[in-house]
Amino acid sequence: MAERAPFNVLDPAAAGDAQRRGSDPRELDRCMEQMLSYIYASLPNYPLYLGQQFHAAGAGPDRADRISRLPRDLRRDIVSRLPVKDAARTAVLSWRWRTLWLSTPLVLVDAHLLPKGQDFPPTYSTNSQPITAAVSSILEAHPGPFSCVHLICSRMDSYRPQLARWLQLFAAKGVHDLVLVNRPLPLDLPLPATVFTITTLTRLYLGLWKLPGTAALRGASFPHLRELGLLFVQMEPGDVDYLVARSPVLEILNILGCVKGLRLRLVSQSLRCVQIAASIMENIAVVKAPCLERLILHGSYKRGGGLCTRVRIGDAPKLHAFGYLKPDQVLEIRDTIIMPGIKATTTSMLTSVKILSLTVRFGVRNDVKMLPTLLRCFPKLDRLHIMSKRCDKPTGNLSAKFWEESGPIENVVSRITVMSLREYTGEPGEVGFLEFFFQSARVLKTAIIVTANPIHTPFLKDVAFNKASKSSRNMASKSCKKCFVGSTGPEGGQVLDFKTGAEFSIPDPFCVFEVLTRF
Incomplete structure (x- = not known):
């Protein structure tokens, strides 16, 4: 009989505890592993060079050491871009390098301190003690400041005294970019309040912690923080x-995996991008955010199938990209609750939104009935992206006749230039929408139809492809380029990529697809 493979995340004690509670420890291990994979994928990049070694690249034909003769500032810049082990080793190169490491802002990523032969991410059997000891030694030895510190490999519950000391050093010596991830379990490990006294932070990401009480948060001060991830x-x-409120220059707010029921009341003079993924959302209110450009709500859930999420947009004059809005969410624009058939007025429209993404269950009549009203609330729309979502209990498909009776929609007729439909399977509601859209959109330049992955969603791909082709035969726009592609990703697409959503050089954060395979 083959020996059972060890758990990847759970230690034996946690696995035994789960079994005593009647849970399957292997299923729990898979969930924890998936959770960590989401977290690691959501973390920001660190500014390090991880390419090939230079060897003698800096030496001329006479083997002279030309790199060491570079100006001191250039050499410090080189050291600052090396993994911490390599940065420290530069001290043995020559007398010119000896003091550079200690005078250079440190980049410390504990994943680079894993034992030789240990791949990332570490498993439960990885011995964290050497990593923790190395982190402590480096932080004590280096005078600071620390430009970037990512600590993501340790089970912090086992090293609380060390963590408390690290945070004291960060506050005393100055850290700009800080990532702290506690490897589970427990999932509710209290975060030391000291982290909220590090006033030099420009970026902060926290993973798998429990925030301290209100008093600690009221005492927080982040005068330079521009990006926050929870x-x-x-x-x-x-x-x-x-x-x-205590981050006066905060521009980016990212939230992943809030399962308690998220309520936000956004009041900020600086926020430009808010992204929330895989969370139970109850109430999201944009009260006053004059600089907000992107509001991205991806993979929201209802607590126990209860009340719908309420999304209220108050004062957000620069909101440009908005999604993934669901028709069954309660949308309130200023003081108007948007309901099917409501007449759009100046107070119930968002004229700043040019890019909209919707998640629609085309098999649910109420979802589809809400679509014309939603589209009329965004009269200046240039790009429309729709994610088709499967439903357990269909209530009937609405055909192209429904859309004809709904009357013309001005932005569809004369403004929208790009339209995409993802997770398409050829169901009647999807086809009816496509027929309406193609026959109405006079200025459409690009239409992208992405079928679902048949591995996860069984459907007849050839039949769906033919239906989409037929729906585009009588297009109002004769110059539209059509692209029919197939998804190779998971059902519903990948988890929201925070890095893409907050990259303002990418004009459309919803038009970045996972790896696609052409028919």
């Missing part, structure tokens, strides 16, 4: 509001 962090209503 990944599977347990928090109380109002906690995020406190953090935003």
Whole structure:
């Protein structure tokens, strides 16, 4: 009998505890591993060179050491871009390098301190003690400041004294970019309040912690913080509001995996991008955010199938990209609750939104009935992206006749130039929408139809492809380029890529697809 493979995340004690509670430890291990994979994929990049070694690249034909003769500032810049082990080793190159490491802002990523032969991510059997000891030694030895510190490999519950000391050093010596991820379990490990006294932070990402009480958050001060990420962090209503209020230059707010029921009341003079993924959302209110350009809500869930998420847009004059909005969510624009058939007025429209993404269950009549009203609320729309979502209990498909009776929609007729439909399977509701859209959109330049992955969603691909082709025969736009492609990704697409969504050089954050395979 073959020996059972060890758990990847759970240690034996946690696995035994799960079994005593009647849970399957292997299923729990898979969930924890998936959670960590989401967190690691959501973390920001660090500014290090990880390419090939230079060897003697800096030496001329006479083997002279030309790199060491570079100006000191250039050599410091080289050291600052090396993994911490390599940066420290430069001290043995020559007398010119000896003091550079200690005078250079440190980049410390504990994944680079894993034992030889240990791949990332570490498993439960990885011995964290050497990593923790190395981190402590480096932080004590280096005078600071620290330009970037990513600590993502340790089970912090086992090293609370060391963590407390690290945070003291960060506050005393100055850290700009800080990522702290606690490898589970427990999932509710209290985050030391010291982290909220590090006033030099420009970026902060926290993963798998429980935020401290209100008093600690009220005492927070982040005068330079521009980016905040909270990944599977347990928090109380109002906690995020406190953090935003104490971050006067915050531009990017990312939240992943809030399972308690997220309530946000956004008041900020600086926020430009808010992204929330894989979370239970109850109430998202944009009260006053004059600089907000992107509001991206991806993979939201209802607690126990209860009340729908309420999304209220108050004062957000620069909101440009908005999604992934669901027809069954309660959308309130200023003081108007948007309902099917409501007449669009100047107070119930968002004229700043040029890019809209919707998640629609075409097999649910109420979802489809809401679509014409939603589209009329965004009269200046240039790009429309729709994610088709499967439903467990279809209530009937609405055909092209429904759209004819709904009357013309001005932005579809004369403004929208790009339209995409993802997770398409050829169901009647999808085809009816495509027929209406193609026959109405006079200025459409690009139409992208992405079928679902048949591995996860069984359907007849050839039949769906033929239906989409027929729906585009009588297009109002004769110059439209049509692209029919097939998805190779998971059902519903990948988890939201925070890096893409907050990259303002990418004009359309919803038009970045996973790897696609052409028919």
